[in-house]
Amino acid sequence: MAMNFDLRSSEYVTNPVIRYIGYGVIAMMLSVIHVVFLRFLEVSSVTPDLLLIFTVWIALVEGQFTGMIAGFLCGLLFDFVSTDVIGTNALAKTMAGFIAGYFHRPGFIKETIGSARFMMIVAVSGFVHNLIYNFFFLRPMQVSFLMFFAQYGVASTLYSTVAAIFPMLYVARKKE
Amino acid sequence: MRGFIEFVVRFKNYITLITLVVMSLSLMSIGNLSKLGGFRAVIVGSIGWIQSVFAWIPNPVALKAENTALRELNLQLAVEAARSRQATLENSTLRSMLRLPALTDYRLITADVIGKTTTQQRNYATINKGQADGIGEGMSVISDAGLVGIVIGASEHYAILQLLINRDTRVSAKVQRTRVDGIIQWEGENTLVLKNVPRTLDVQDGDRILTSNYSPRYPANIVIGIVRQSTDEPNTLFRRIVVEPAVNFSTLEQVFVVDAKVDQERVGLERVVDERLTNRTAP
Numbered sequence: 001m002a003m004n005f006d007l008r009s010s011e012y013v014t015n016p017v018i019r020y021i022g023y024g025v026i027a028m029m030l031s032v033i034h035v036v037f038l039r040f041l042e043v044s045s046v047t048p049d050l051l052l053i054f055t056v057w058i059a060l061v062e063g064q065f066t067g068m069i070a071g072f073l074c075g076l077l078f079d080f081v082s083t084d085v086i087g088t089n090a091l092a093k094t095m096a097g098f099i100a101g102y103f104h105r106p107g108f109i110k111e112t113i114g115s116a117r118f119m120m121i122v123a124v125s126g127f128v129h130n131l132i133y134n135f136f137f138l139r140p141m142q143v144s145f146l147m148f149f150a151q152y153g154v155a156s157t158l159y160s161t162v163a164a165i166f167p168m169l170y171v172a173r174k175k176e
Numbered sequence: 177m178r179g180f181i182e183f184v185v186r187f188k189n190y191i192t193l194i195t196l197v198v199m200s201l202s203l204m205s206i207g208n209l210s211k212l213g214g215f216r217a218v219i220v221g222s223i224g225w226i227q228s229v230f231a232w233i234p235n236p237v238a239l240k241a242e243n244t245a246l247r248e249l250n251l252q253l254a255v256e257a258a259r260s261r262q263a264t265l266e267n268s269t270l271r272s273m274l275r276l277p278a279l280t281d282y283r284l285i286t287a288d289v290i291g292k293t294t295t296q297q298r299n300y301a302t303i304n305k306g307q308a309d310g311i312g313e314g315m316s317v318i319s320d321a322g323l324v325g326i327v328i329g330a331s332e333h334y335a336i337l338q339l340l341i342n343r344d345t346r347v348s349a350k351v352q353r354t355r356v357d358g359i360i361q362w363e364g365e366n367t368l369v370l371k372n373v374p375r376t377l378d379v380q381d382g383d384r385i386l387t388s389n390y391s392p393r394y395p396a397n398i399v400i401g402i403v404r405q406s407t408d409e410p411n412t413l414f415r416r417i418v419v420e421p422a423v424n425f426s427t428l429e430q431v432f433v434v435d436a437k438v439d440q441e442r443v444g445l446e447r448v449v450d451e452r453l454t455n456r457t458a459p
Binding site for chain 2: 032035036037039040042043064065068069072075076079080081085086087088090091094095098101136
C-alpha cells in the first residue's frame with residue numbers, strides 16, 4: 001500500500017491509471033478479508049471497518065473528490081459482498097470520504113497518515129459513517145436508534161480507530 | 177456556459193457529493209432489481225464458497241462463547257431434569273396418599289414433616305400441624321406406606337412425633353397371615369424386631385406385620401413392615417423375628433395424623449383389672 005502515498009516521483013504514483021487499479025484491487029481484497037476473516041477479530045459482534053480506513057487513506061492521499069468516489073465505490077463493493085441493503089454502505093462511506101477529504105494536505109501526506117492525526121480522522125469519519133449507516137440499517141426495525149448506536153456504532157468507530165494504528169505505524173516507520 | 181462550467185469546477189466536490197448521495201439513495205430503493213439481485217447472488221455465492229474453504233480455521237472466541245452457552249444450557253437442562261424427577265416422585269407419593277383416606281375409617285389430618293432426627297437412639301419428627309388443626313397427644317401417625325409413630329406433644333401449630341424407630345416405642349403387632357401376636361420394638365439400625373413370639377408359632381420371611389387389635393394406642397391393621405429374617409433365639413423359647421419397616425424414615429415428607437385418641441375408658445378398665453389381679457396374686 002506504500003505506493004499510494006510514498007515516493008511521489010515513482011512511476012506508480014505518477015501513473016494514475018495504475019494507481020487507481022491498485023486501489024481497486026486492494027479494496028476487493030479488503031472486502032473479502034472483511035467478510036471471510038474478520039470474524040476472528042470479532043469482539044461482541046463488532047469488527048473494525050477496513051474499507052472505511054482505506055477510504056480515509058485514499059481521501060487523505062488523493063483529496064476530497066477522489067475520496068468521495070472511492071468511498072462510494074468501496075461502500076458499493078461492500079454492499080455487494082455483504083448482505084446489506086445496496087447503497088447503505090455506499091452512502092455512509094461517501095460521507096466518510098467527504099469528511100476525511102477536509103484533512104487532505106498536499107505535500108504533508110506522510111505527516112498526516114504517520115501520526116495520531118490519522119487515527120483522529122478515522123475516528124471522526126467513522127463516527128459520521130456509523131451514524132448514517134446505523135440510521136439506514138435500523139430504519140425498518142423497531143429498535144431504539146440511540147441505544148443501538150451507543151452500543152454498536154460507537155464500539156465499531158473505536159475498533160476501527162484502534163485498527164488504524166497499524167497503517168499509521170507502518171507509514172511512521174517509513175517516514176523515519 | 178463558461179459561467180456554468182466555472183460553477184461546476186468550483187463546487188465539484190459538493191456536486192459530486194450530492195450526486196453520490198442521490199445515487200446511493202436510489203440504489204437503496206431499487207436494490208431489489210432482478211438483474212442486480214442475480215449479480216449479487218453470484219458475488220454472495222462466491223464469498224460463501226471462500227468462507228467454506230476457510231471454515232476449518234477455528235475461531236477461539238466463537239468457540240468459547242458457544243461453549244459457555246452450551247454449558248449454561250446443560251446446567252438448565254440438568255436442573256429441569258432434577259425437577260422433573262422430583263415432580264414424578266412427588267406425584268407418585270401424593271397419588272398413593274390420596275388413595276389412603278379411602279382405606280381407613282378414621283379422619284386423617286394431612287401434615288408435612290418439617291424436621292426430624294433419624295440417626296439417634298430416640299428419633300423424633302416435627303410436623304407443621306398442631307392443636308389448631310385438631311391434633312392432640314397420643315394420636316397415631318401413618319403414611320401411605322404404613323405406621324410412622326405417635327404424637328407425644330403438640331402446640332398450637334406444631335406437633336412432635338415419636339417415630340417407630342425410637343428406643344421407647346412399643347407397638348402391639350400381629351402377623352397378617354397367621355394372626356400370631358407379638359411386640360414390635362426398635363433395637364437400632366434400620367430394622368425392627370417382633371418379640372414375644374414362641375418358637376412353635378408359624379412366622380415366615382415375607383410375612384406382613386400389622387398393628388394388632390389389642391393396642392389401645394394404635395389403630396388396628398396398619399402396616400408396620402415385612403418379616404425379613406426369622407430365627408430361634410438361643411437359650412429361650414422365643415423366636416427372633418427381624419422386620420423391615422414399611423416406612424422409609426429417611427425420606428419421610430408427608431404424613432397423616434389419625435384423628436383417634438386413646439380410648440381412656442378402655443385404658444382405665446384395663447389398668448383397674450390389672451391392679452386387681454396383681455393385688456390378688458400378691459402374697
